[in-house]
Amino acid sequence: MSGIALFGGTFDPPHLGHRRLLETAIAAVIPDKTIVMPDRIPPHKQSDRIADTADRLEMCRIAFSEIPTVTVSDWELGREGKSYSIYTVRHLRELYPEGRLWFVMGSDMLLSFEKWFCWEELLTLCTPLCLARCTADAMAALAQSERLSKLTGINDAAKIVQASPLEISSTAVREMLYRGDLPDEYLDSEVLGYIREHGLYKNH
Numbered sequence: 001m002s003g004i005a006l007f008g009g010t011f012d013p014p015h016l017g018h019r020r021l022l023e024t025a026i027a028a029v030i031p032d033k034t035i036v037m038p039d040r041i042p043p044h045k046q047s048d049r050i051a052d053t054a055d056r057l058e059m060c061r062i063a064f065s066e067i068p069t070v071t072v073s074d075w076e077l078g079r080e081g082k083s084y085s086i087y088t089v090r091h092l093r094e095l096y097p098e099g100r101l102w103f104v105m106g107s108d109m110l111l112s113f114e115k116w117f118c119w120e121e122l123l124t125l126c127t128p129l130c131l132a133r134c135t136a137d138a139m140a141a142l143a144q145s146e147r148l149s150k151l152t153g154i155n156d157a158a159k160i161v162q163a164s165p166l167e168i169s170s171t172a173v174r175e176m177l178y179r180g181d182l183p184d185e186y187l188d189s190e191v192l193g194y195i196r197e198h199g200l201y202k203n204h
């Protein structure tokens, strides 16, 4: 296979679950190019517990840029106005009109896909490439893919890749760091080094 893969997220911080997802997705479709794009955090979700934009971007570079085909993009971070995936996907479609555009995501995202802004248009422009975040989601993700196909008439509206999940979230990693625990099982050692060096996720 080939095409472009997009992997968006808050990455606050990027953890080994993200890495497992991305590497599994790349192995499944072998894209020509993979774009990791941290998204802008909407103001209503911001709090002083969230790392700032430059830190999230740099942690993504540390966590992902050595994976073959990957580049980390600041395109969404630099945009004004509302941050919806459809804008990013339309932009990438203009840049790369040929071939498939895979949208790499965890099962929580696929399972709530119909709530996304312009979700039907999204499915005409890209194909969700999904890995279950927990064992319980594996069947649900397959069922959701079939459901999206039925609703839109698009064959194989989403691709589900099978791999054992790494059950971790950035929220859980932040909580461990705030408690003073060491989440080294879930973080790349260089990302952990960056967090330490820059004093991120600390209770003041």
Ligand code: ATP
Residues within 6 Å of the ligand: 008, 009, 010, 011, 012, 016, 017, 018, 021, 104, 105, 106, 107, 108, 109, 131, 132, 133, 165, 166, 167, 168, 169, 170, 171, 172
């Ligand atoms: P938070 O806990 O702050 O909400 P998160 O861990 O869910 O963060 P995001 O940056 O919001 O991470 O996620 C980016 C993408 O990675 C989403 O598509 C999400 O479903 C996926 N993802 C996150 N963690 C995992 C995981 N452990 N396994 C598979 N996919 C994951």
